[in-house]
Amino acid sequence: MAGDKDTLLSMGFDPARVDWALRATNNRGLQPAMDHILENEGKPIPDPSTAAPTSASGSVGQPMDVDVDDDDDEDALRRLMGTKTSTTSSGEAEPKSIKCSECGKVFKNTALANYHAEKSGHDQFEESTEEIKPLTEEEKQQKLTELREKIAAKRSVKAQQEAVEARANEAIRRKSGKDVGKLKDELKAKELVKEAEQKRREKLEDAKAKASVKAQIEADKKARAERAAREKALRDGQPIVDAQASASSTPTATASSSSGTSGRDFKDTRLQIRMAAGGTPYTTTLPSDATLREVAEFLAGQTLSVDVETVTFAQHFPRKTFSRDQFNNTLRELGLTPSAVLIAS
Structure with missing residues (x-):
């Protein structure tokens, strides 16, 4: 209706939104149109060519585009509109509104009654x-203020809910960050342990x-x-003493004087094992009663290139090679106490 449109335009509403509201409410009046504008504030205006036509009168049970939140709003709306009784010229009462027989509420049109x-x-x-009077300018402004306050209250509640959700999401994010940080610290601690172990091995190898x-x-x-x-002996004309013979005679004399001390009284034997292919020698101390096979097992534990079942041992001084049958003999029985140098291949 031209009168409702002019009134809405005079309130400062956008002409396109006014047309949308009148079209959506099927020109049911000023109040439904104003309610539609306030309810859809900020929403995009649909294309009029795609809007589905609706019945102007409506029917009971058909959903209508009326912003009435509860029965108290309906009562307030009726109080703002006011009521009066009119009669026809013949003295008979003329229907001006629709009344609910169950609760006694009066509605201006079928749309409000349907809702x-x-x-x-x-x-x-x-x-x-009962005739519901149209809103005065003062009543329109009061209703407009009330509706705006209601929308502001709804937005405030929504903002509070969003703030609560944001705090919950932030708490979850921080907890996830702490868990990730804890995992990183654990990985870093493990890496430090590995580095310390590597340095210890390197230090031991350097010492060897x-x-x-x-x-x-x-x-x-x-x-x-x-x-x-x-x-010097040659220069002085003195007899030359063979160092190897002297060295070999010394333990013989010692053995005879001490009744084989080197073979019986030494509980431990210190071994230096050199690889025939070269490289850093391995040093260890084993009980004199340990077998040559235990020496092979020790060496296999130090390097992957040695197999207990195939490794062989030999001595340079005196030159000697130990057979596989001797792997079950003890170091004392093989004459390797109290110390010896073995060549592994």
């Missing part, structure tokens, strides 16, 4: 002679290498001293 029927479940209506180099230096010193002693 009341949907909400309350009432299905008994009758025509009434230094010991091997030191032993080699001592052997070189002894060899140079023996060579110097032989040269």
